[in-house]
Each structure stands twice: as C-alpha cells, then as structure tokens.
Amino acid sequence: MSRQFFEEALAWATADGAAVANTTTEAIVFPNITIPANFMADGRVLKLTAYGRWSNVVTAVPTVTWAIRWGGVAGTVLAQSPAIVTPAAATTNAIWQIEAVLQVRTNGATGTIFCMGTVTMFEDAAATFGTVGNYGVVQPMGSAGAATPAAVTVDLTADTALSLTADWSAANASNTLTGHIYTLEALN
Numbered sequence: 001m002s003r004q005f006f007e008e009a010l011a012w013a014t015a016d017g018a019a020v021a022n023t024t025t026e027a028i029v030f031p032n033i034t035i036p037a038n039f040m041a042d043g044r045v046l047k048l049t050a051y052g053r054w055s056n057v058v059t060a061v062p063t064v065t066w067a068i069r070w071g072g073v074a075g076t077v078l079a080q081s082p083a084i085v086t087p088a089a090a091t092t093n094a095i096w097q098i099e100a101v102l103q104v105r106t107n108g109a110t111g112t113i114f115c116m117g118t119v120t121m122f123e124d125a126a127a128t129f130g131t132v133g134n135y136g137v138v139q140p141m142g143s144a145g146a147a148t149p150a151a152v153t154v155d156l157t158a159d160t161a162l163s164l165t166a167d168w169s170a171a172n173a174s175n176t177l178t179g180h181i182y183t184l185e186a187l188n
Helices: none
Strands: 008-012 033-035 045-056 063-070 076-080 091-106 111-122 136-141 152-154 160-168 176-186
Touching: 045 160, 063 091, 063 111, 063 136, 076 091, 076 111, 076 152, 091 136, 160 176
Parallel strands: none
Antiparallel strands: 008 176, 033 160, 045 091, 045 176, 063 076, 063 160, 091 111, 111 136, 111 152
C-alpha cells in the first residue's frame, strides 16, 4: 500500500567544500545541512553521496577517518570509518567517494537513526588498463566504525546540522582532501 511518498533532492553542493589540510582537527568537508525539526519521522530514509580528491605526504603514512555527524562537527556520530591507512608512497589528487544511508527507526526527542555506508579512497589517479594493482581501499562506515553497527539515539525534534567530516592523523601540507560533489536525497 502506497504512503504516497516521493524521492527528492534535499541538498547539493554548488561549489567545492573547504580543504581539510595540514591539520589533525576533525573538520567538515562540505557546509552543514540543516535537517528541519520533525522531518526525520519513523522510516524516513536519506541517502548521502559525496565525491572529492585527496593527497598525502611521501615521508609518512597518515590515516584519515571519516564521519557523518548529527549536530555539527562536535555532534553525535551516526557513522564513522576506521582510521584508513594511506599508502607509503605519495598520492596526489586521487578520488574518494562516500555513500551512506540513514534510516529513522524511532522519532522524537530520543529518536534513533541507523546509518551505514562505505568510503572508497583510490590510490592511483591514472591506473593502466589491464594491469592488476592496489588501486584503493573500500571501508565500511557504521555507528561503531567498521564493527557492529547499531542505531544511534538523537533528538529529532529540533533543527539539526548534518555533517560530513574528515580527520587526518598527522598535520602536513601534503595531507589534504577536498569535496567536489555532494548530494543528500530523501528516498521516501
């Protein structure tokens, strides 16, 4: 039986996000998206998709951790990647991609959202067709990182920022990532 819901784009980037570079402080990749109070009702599903580029330093092997947060950069973690180890060789302007689905399990001031997704970080900007090599890493995102995802309790009755963040383990001018494409869709 139809509930007469429809899919729609809620938010999208029209410019690159600010670079997350030369820092070990978690920072937003794109400007926060404000989710209106009570928009997240039981069963509501959002799909977040983002793409960009990243580079790392050749003299160290930094990690990068990605997160989707409810309430801004200091808010509640809905999903987080493990610390992704970058290659020992320098990578320059390789592509990254994140896809995640957020589903409301219960609504209200103590509502719950279940969020899972994947992060893909490619290593080689120009792979040679027909060769076999390590061209990147795919890591899961969940409320407990890569292990045992679960619903997260958050207040769904107030206007709240939804954030995509990244955090480098080492500060270096070569450790940088920038977001280029961002969409947030309501699937129902």
